[in-house]
Amino acid sequence: MIANQSLIRNIIGVTGNVISCGLFLSPMPTYIQIIKSKDVKKFSPIPYLATLLNCLLWFFYGLPIVHPNSLLVITINGIGIAFEIFYLTVFLIYAARQGRVIKLLALEAVFMIAVVTLVLLLIHTTTKRSLVVGILCIIFGTCMYASPLVVMKLVIQTKSVEFMPFTLSLASFLNGVCWTSYGFLPFDINLLVPNGLGTLFGLAQLVLYTCYFKSTPNKNTKAEVELPV
Numbered sequence: 001m002i003a004n005q006s007l008i009r010n011i012i013g014v015t016g017n018v019i020s021c022g023l024f025l026s027p028m029p030t031y032i033q034i035i036k037s038k039d040v041k042k043f044s045p046i047p048y049l050a051t052l053l054n055c056l057l058w059f060f061y062g063l064p065i066v067h068p069n070s071l072l073v074i075t076i077n078g079i080g081i082a083f084e085i086f087y088l089t090v091f092l093i094y095a096a097r098q099g100r101v102i103k104l105l106a107l108e109a110v111f112m113i114a115v116v117t118l119v120l121l122l123i124h125t126t127t128k129r130s131l132v133v134g135i136l137c138i139i140f141g142t143c144m145y146a147s148p149l150v151v152m153k154l155v156i157q158t159k160s161v162e163f164m165p166f167t168l169s170l171a172s173f174l175n176g177v178c179w180t181s182y183g184f185l186p187f188d189i190n191l192l193v194p195n196g197l198g199t200l201f202g203l204a205q206l207v208l209y210t211c212y213f214k215s216t217p218n219k220n221t222k223a224e225v226e227l228p229v
Helices: 002-025 028-037 046-062 071-094 099-122 126-146 149-158 166-182 189-212 218-225
Strands: none
Touching: 002 071, 002 166, 028 071, 046 071, 046 099, 046 126, 071 099, 099 126, 126 189, 149 189, 166 189
């Protein structure tokens, strides 16, 4: 029974890695356009900053010194860190105002250094480390999944999905479903809470996309493959 549960968990985890890779790749067409036009337009760096911090925390959470037997959590978040650094680097190159992004990146670096140092020096068991880092993952994972709310508001105001592509919304929903399922085998509330919320936010984006796709001007239809946030 335990062996079967472990096998199912690994299958779901591998599937989650694949879907998450698709999620991390989904902004690439947008950034190709940014590089070509040398302009970030109305795209916001906030979701990328939120995702980077989220990936850093989950990477730390998955390490054997914090939460043993979490290799799949480490691999996908390591990939996510690489992608987010690339996106933010491109954003910094072509953004008219860089100061705010640089300050937020510096704050994230200081925060992560503080978290890693305090957890490793003050907490000496993996159970307690998992609890503390897991709470942080829940908080910032929720922030990451909630970050598209700004874009969802824009969609409602403009009645246009130009800055909220279907591919990203679908990938967010499927990613949430997959990692929520993974969190049940065995039960891990640190995975369940943020990814459960991610599933709901992803579903909300799909509903909005369905409602406003037809009212989006034809010239913006290319946005289906762009990251809106």
